[in-house]
Amino acid sequence: MTSVEARKLWKEYGGDVVLENIDLQVRSGEFVTIVGASGCGKTTFLRMLLGEESQTRGELLLGGSPMPDEPGPDRGVVFQKYSVFPHLTALGNVMLGEAFERSPWIGRLFGAARRRARERAMEMLESVGLEHAADKYPSELSGGMQQRLAIAQALMKDPGVLLLDEPFGALDPGIRKDMHAMILDLWRRTGITIFMITHDLKEGFDLGTRLLVFDKVRHDPQAPNAYGAKITYDIPLGRTDEATWEQVRESVGPGEATTGSFATTSTRQAQEDAT
């Protein structure tokens, strides 16, 4: 599996500093949740992990080597907005990446290669609880099912790192609970390293093994973009006291999604304790 390390990492767009001096070491198999005020650079950081953006200064390492400067099969990604193809079935969507990799011109597989891809895609659909919906089109799937499908797609290439940008942000609370159980189960079974951005602080505390807070600590009213965000809290999760939760809530700012009762024992821990 895959570790990630940032060393004195900066990201600027023109003269605008988005991230400054990020130092971070994430071991293989950690589940890192990321929170922070809107616009502070969380997605930018995720896109750097994906290889869609490169740093202005510093180093970013994936498994000890410099981060490739483009997305690759070692990193899967899921965004908040459903990113599935409407004209393909669930199975077709999951197989598509494999088809284009092996047959870039026509995007189709034949014979044994097709059989293997189909089997693997069915395994992936099963791992997200969608095996019964393999032949359905995205328009026939609920929002939660579409996100499950996007996760199955992201896992098809057996990536070491899964990048999730508010994957459950558009879903109803009841559905989100099911999605939480699904992603925790998947994480436990695969040992994959996960980075997940969320606006729901409770979700961040409940799911992660570690919670990062991105925040701008320096402000110049004359030059609002002169300083970028840093990691202001890096909290190992499992058991976190109420005072820490309150401090983090204050730094992230008010928002409907950041409310919720504090769990002294995370959902994950509680589930582990129960078994």
Ligand SMILES: Nc1ncnc2c1ncn2[C@@H]1O[C@H](COP(=O)(O)OP(=O)(O)OP(=O)(O)O)[C@@H](O)[C@H]1O
């Ligand atoms: N390609 C780009 N060119 C210039 N500026 C950009 C680019 N991408 C992002 N930014 C700027 O970087 C800053 C951080 O954006 P980013 O989307 O990473 O924030 P965020 O924390 O994910 O926000 P939100 O929580 O609202 O999704 C913003 O000011 C944004 O305008």
